[in-house]
Amino acid sequence: MAQATGLSPAAVSYALRGLQVSEETMERVRAAAAELGYEADPIARALASGRTGMIGLLCGSLEDLWQQSLAVGISRGLREKDRYALILDAVGDPARERALAQQLRDQRVDGMIVQPVDPAAPFWPALCETLPVVAIGDSLAGTAGEVVFDNRRGVTLALEHLKGKGHRHVAVLTPTRPSTPDRPADVHVTAEADRLGLDIEVATASHGLAAATEAAHRVLRDGRPSAVFCFADSIAYGVYAAAAERGLSIPGDISVMGYDDHPMSGLLTPGLTTVDWDIDGIVRAAVRLISAAADGATRRRRVVQQPTLRERGSVLSRS
Amino acid sequence: MAQATGLSPAAVSYALRGLQVSEETMERVRAAAAELGYEADPIARALASGRTGMIGLLCGSLEDLWQQSLAVGISRGLREKDRYALILDAVGDPARERALAQQLRDQRVDGMIVQPVDPAAPFWPALCETLPVVAIGDSLAGTAGEVVFDNRRGVTLALEHLKGKGHRHVAVLTPTRPSTPDRPADVHVTAEADRLGLDIEVATASHGLAAATEAAHRVLRDGRPSAVFCFADSIAYGVYAAAAERGLSIPGDISVMGYDDHPMSGLLTPGLTTVDWDIDGIVRAAVRLISAAADGATRRRRVVQQPTLRERGSVLSRS
DNA sequence: CCGCTTCAGTGATACGGTTCAGTGAACCGC
DNA sequence: GCGGTTCACTGAACCGTATCACTGAAGCGG
Numbered sequence: 298m299a300q301a302t303g304l305s306p307a308a309v310s311y312a313l314r315g316l317q318v319s320e321e322t323m324e325r326v327r328a329a330a331a332e333l334g335y336e337a338d339p340i341a342r343a344l345a346s347g348r349t350g351m352i353g354l355l356c357g358s359l360e361d362l363w364q365q366s367l368a369v370g371i372s373r374g375l376r377e378k379d380r381y382a383l384i385l386d387a388v389g390d391p392a393r394e395r396a397l398a399q400q401l402r403d404q405r406v407d408g409m410i411v412q413p414v415d416p417a418a419p420f421w422p423a424l425c426e427t428l429p430v431v432a433i434g435d436s437l438a439g440t441a442g443e444v445v446f447d448n449r450r451g452v453t454l455a456l457e458h459l460k461g462k463g464h465r466h467v468a469v470l471t472p473t474r475p476s477t478p479d480r481p482a483d484v485h486v487t488a489e490a491d492r493l494g495l496d497i498e499v500a501t502a503s504h505g506l507a508a509a510t511e512a513a514h515r516v517l518r519d520g521r522p523s524a525v526f527c528f529a530d531s532i533a534y535g536v537y538a539a540a541a542e543r544g545l546s547i548p549g550d551i552s553v554m555g556y557d558d559h560p561m562s563g564l565l566t567p568g569l570t571t572v573d574w575d576i577d578g579i580v581r582a583a584v585r586l587i588s589a590a591a592d593g594a595t596r597r598r599r600v601v602q603q604p605t606l607r608e609r610g611s612v613l614s615r616s
Numbered sequence: 617m618a619q620a621t622g623l624s625p626a627a628v629s630y631a632l633r634g635l636q637v638s639e640e641t642m643e644r645v646r647a648a649a650a651e652l653g654y655e656a657d658p659i660a661r662a663l664a665s666g667r668t669g670m671i672g673l674l675c676g677s678l679e680d681l682w683q684q685s686l687a688v689g690i691s692r693g694l695r696e697k698d699r700y701a702l703i704l705d706a707v708g709d710p711a712r713e714r715a716l717a718q719q720l721r722d723q724r725v726d727g728m729i730v731q732p733v734d735p736a737a738p739f740w741p742a743l744c745e746t747l748p749v750v751a752i753g754d755s756l757a758g759t760a761g762e763v764v765f766d767n768r769r770g771v772t773l774a775l776e777h778l779k780g781k782g783h784r785h786v787a788v789l790t791p792t793r794p795s796t797p798d799r800p801a802d803v804h805v806t807a808e809a810d811r812l813g814l815d816i817e818v819a820t821a822s823h824g825l826a827a828a829t830e831a832a833h834r835v836l837r838d839g840r841p842s843a844v845f846c847f848a849d850s851i852a853y854g855v856y857a858a859a860a861e862r863g864l865s866i867p868g869d870i871s872v873m874g875y876d877d878h879p880m881s882g883l884l885t886p887g888l889t890t891v892d893w894d895i896d897g898i899v900r901a902a903v904r905l906i907s908a909a910a911d912g913a914t915r916r917r918r919v920v921q922q923p924t925l926r927e928r929g930s931v932l933s934r935s
Numbered sequence: 936c937c938g939c940t941t942c943a944g945t946g947a948t949a950c951g952g953t954t955c956a957g958t959g960a961a962c963c964g965c
Numbered sequence: 966g967c968g969g970t971t972c973a974c975t976g977a978a979c980c981g982t983a984t985c986a987c988t989g990a991a992g993c994g995g
Contacts, residue, residue, distance in 0.1 A: 298951090305975050310953060319973060336722045340668065341951035343659045344980050359688045362681070362880075369678045372703060381723070384691060384703055403655045404700070506879045537883055560825045561681075564856050566885035617981090624945050629983060638943060660981030663950050 301329045313337055343405065351381045352587055353401035353409035355394065357434075358472065359386040360504035361531045363557040364412065366576055367433075371410060374584035380407070380591075389473050389503055391415035402427055408591040410583050413437060414474065429590030431583055442586030442598040444579055451572045451604040452485040455554050458570070458606055459524050460493045463615030464552060468522035469499045470512060470532045482528065498522070502532045509535025510542070517543060517551065524552035524612065530559040533569055533611075548613035558607050568609025574602055620648045632656055662724065670700045671906055672720035672728035674713065676753075677791065678705040679823035680850045682876040683731065685895055686752075690729060693903035699726070699910075708792050708822055710734035721746055727910040729902050732756060733793065748909030750902055761905030761917040763898055770891045770923040771804040774873050777889070777925055778843050779812045782934030783871060787841035788818045789831060789851045801847065817841070821851045828854020829861070836862060836870065843871035843931065849878040852888055852930075867932035877926050887928025893921055 299306040302325050312318045312326035329335070343349040352375055356364050372382040383406060387394035394414045401409050408429035413421070416435035424430065425439030432443040459467055469486055483499065490497040498520055502512030509527075513536040516525060527533035533555035537547060545551050547567060555562055555571030562569035582600040589598070618625040621644050631637045631645035648654065662668040671694055675683050691701040702725060706713035713733045720728050727748035732740070735754035743749065744758030751762040778786055788805055802818065809816045817839055821831030828846075832855040835844060846852040852874035856866060864870050866886060874881055874890035881888035901919040908917070 306952070307954080307976080308974055311974085314953095317973070322973080338663075338724070338951055339722065340659060340662045340724050341980090342953075344657075344663050344982090345951075345953040347953095347980080349659065359691075362684075365681075365684045365688065369684065369705065372678075373705060376704070381702060383700060385695070386688065386692060403658065405657070405659050506883075534880070534883055541883075561853070561880050564825075564853055564860075564884060625982070626946075626984080627944055629981095630944085633983095636943065641943075657981055660950090661983075663952090664981075664983040666950080666983095 298329065298333070298335055301333060301335075302326055347405070348407050348591075349405050350379065351383050351404070351406045352591065353398075353404070353406040354382045354384045355397055355401065355409055355411045356384065356386050357394075357412040357414045358389040358504045359384075360388070360508075361472075361529055362504075362534075362561065363530055363559045363576070364504075366559065367412075367580065370576065370580035371583055374580050375588075378584065378588050380588070387414050389414055391418060394418070395420055398424055408441070408587045410587050411437070429587060431587040431590065433579065433583055440597070441590035441594075442600075444582045444586065444600045444602060446574055446602045447604065448482040449485045449489075451556065451574070452482065452489050454604055454606045455526055455556065455572055456486075456489045456493055456495060458608070459526065459552070459554060459612065460495060462524075462552070462612050464495075464524040464612075466496045466520075466522045466524075467498075468516045468520055468525045469497050469528070470502045470509075470516065470525060470536070471499060471528040472532065473501045473503045486526075502527075502535060504529060504531040506531070506534055506538065509533075510538040511535070513539035514543070517545065522551070523615065524554065526554045526556075528556050530555040530557040530562050530569060530571055533562070533571070534565075537565060537569075548611050552612040554612060562607075563609065565611075567611050570609045570612045571607050573605045573607045575605070578602060617648065617652070617654055620652060620654075621645055666724070667726050667910075668724050669698065670702050670723070670725045671910065672717075672723070672725040673701045673703045674716055674720065674728055674730045675703065675705050676713075676731040676733045677708040677823045678703075679707070679827075680791075680848055681823075681853075681880065682849055682878045682895070683823075685878065686731075686899065689895065689899035690902055693899050694907075697903065697907050699907070706733050708733055710737055713737070714739055717743055727760070727906045729906050730756070748906065750906040750909065752898060752902055759916070760909035760913075761919075763901045763905065763919045763921060765893055765921045766923065767801040768804045768808075770875065770893070771801065771808050773923055773925045774845055774875065774891055775805070775808045775812055775814060777927070778845065778871070778873060778931065779814060781843075781871070781931050783814075783843040783931075785815045785839075785841045785843075786817075787835045787839050787844045788816050788847070789821045789828075789835065789844060789855070790818060790847040791851065792820045792822045805845075821846075821854060823848060823850040825850070825853055825857065829857040830854070832858035833862070836864065841870070842934065843873065845873045845875075847875050849874040849876040849881050849888060849890055852881070852890070853884075856884060856888075867930050871931040873931060881926075882928065884930075886930050889928045889930045890926050892924045892926045894924070897921060 299309050312323050368384050375382045385397045391414050410431045412433045413435050416437055421437050422439045429441040432440045502509045509532045525536050533553050536553050540547050555569045558571045558573035562571050586598055618628050631642050687703050694701045704716045710733050729750045731752045732754050735756055740756050741758045748760040751759045755764055821828045828851045844855050852872050855872050859866050874888045877890045877892035881890050
């Protein structure tokens with residue numbers, strides 16, 4: 298390319314990035330590039346400049362349909378900013394999350410977006426020193442940015458809705474997670490349940506339909522809740538499946554609430570009453586934050602996402 | 617790293633890849649690497665060796681939930697083989713497909729897996745000369761491998777099922793695609809419909825729920841089909857939504873058939889009768905084929921996927 | 936004991952850009 | 966007309982690994 302234009306490699310490099318060149322040189326380079334179908338090798342560029350144009354996207358569990366939507370959205374958003382998303386799946390496993398995070402760093406991504414499985418894991422702060430990190434959902438020490446959910450409010454919306462409909466005994470299904478009892482979202486559940494005088498029992502479930510169904514069966518067999526509050530729509534789908542298998546009607550025999558609002562939730566019969574977090578807003582915020590951080594912005598930014606109750610038909614009014 | 621061990625860079629390079637070194641050197645390198653937390657820089661490695669360890673995954677449309685599942689599965693499968701998947705979304709647009717394919721090539725991926733939107737596009741053969749390509753769904757000239765669906769059989773299964781249930785007038789909703797009338801799958805539909813004496817009308821729809829619902833509304837408004845056959849479960853979901861909005865019952869007023877079998881299809885009411893393509897098998901085959909090709913295998917391999925009818929409750933028996 | 940092969944390791948070069956210091960020319964005000 | 970800037974471009978070093986040709990030493994059979 299340098300010899301094709303008769304210029305020095307440096308001049309070509311500058312021209313290709315629209316930097317410090319005369320109109321004429323610019324034109325010469327453009328012409329030669331068009332002629333040869335030339336594209337700067339991103340790898341050589343990455344080696345020399347230290348930036349790859351890739352953003353790691355470390356998902357908590359891609360079995361969760363909602364997280365799939367999120368990943369697709371973020372991937373698109375980044376593409377529009379001329380970056381690539383490298384999507385990885387921790388499958389709800391903190392150890393794997395840690396390993397994948399390191400691998401992403403070794404891949405020299407320009408930054409990463411994380412939905413942490415274990416936000417309290419000790420390796421995060423060190424990692425955040427190394428590269429820009431944007432956390433989604435939970436706060437992480439040292440991140441360049443975060444899109445956090447006002448989970449207190451979300452939980453309040455959900456539990457108040459259930460209480461308002463006359464439910465007292467509620468089973469809660471949360472995604473499988475490390476055994477940190479002070480998990481913010483879970484704390485909110487017990488706190489809010491206390492405040493509202495609700496009787497709750499908490500169990501865990503992974504996001505896959507089969508696993509969630511299994512967990513739902515246990516809940517429906519052992520306890521006698523009148524309602525199940527699932528901390529992800531994906532898990533609520535498991536409750537639908539289990540209820541069908543047990544011949545229970547929703548909401549007649551058992552009420553169900555979700556958390557996320559995936560498009561499919563409106564299609565079920567009955568529609569799943571859930572807490573909507575505005576996935577598009579999350580996508581936009583995350584893309585904006587990581588782009589800014591990867592471009593060198595230093596200010597730490599924090600976006601708080603507010604939930605909306607999306608009432609459909611899966612909660613029975615017992616009054 | 618070279619000076620940390622007192623060896624030449626070459627020796628370190630060999631050692632790190634377990635090549636042509638003595639036990640002692642091996643040990644020295646291992647120790648130093650452990651001490652420094654050293655990992656070979658994948659970018660420098662890519663520049664020198666010409667291989668990046670990344671496989672491009674070019675999806676036809678990630679709005680399709682089934683393709684999302686496929687992407688997640690393939691991404692996992694590749695990770696197990698120490699490769700990364702770079703997931704891109706053509707959004708059903710041939711022009712974008714072309715652009716993204718080129719970008720992937722420029723990214724120096726070691727190979728790519730494609731679900732072609734436009735398998736007849738003229739750039740494919742040239743691209744396949746450049747790097748290993750595995751096609752899923754449709755055949756591509758010059759690919760290193762392909763996982764093709766026996767669509768003739770799939771269509772036959774679906775249409776025979778509908779005919780067996782007494783349907784004569786069937787609307788067909790296929791994904792939005794370039795206007796090549798000789799699209800294999802579509803050809804099969806008209807051919808099979810002819811053979812079975814079915815009266816069909818074909819319309820297109822994109823995969824997004826909103827768009828699919830819109831398309832379904834048009835079909836339900838204009839025509840008087842007794843059944844709708846959708847070439848993707850995602851599109852069938854749109855029919856469910858449209859039917860609900862129009863106060864039509866499934867299958868009482870309108871029967872629906874899908875194509876793919878996404879996990880959610882079993883959860884709907886009624887369950888979506890569909891054609892199952894064994895997504896796990898596809899994932900395994902695609903990962904195996906692209907790995908072999910990227911590792912230098914030259915033989916062109918072809919895997920043909922056979923469908924299964926998954927009967928649930930969305931088709932009414934009119935006899 | 937000698938020539939031949941095998942093996943571990945070395946030095947040099949390549950990969951294809953980026954980046955920094957430096958250079959000559961044009962331009963500035965005085 | 967002269968010192969000082971600014972501008973466009975060049976030359977050279979560098980990013981961190983792979984790879985090739987080569988060397989010295991060890992191992993081998995005869």
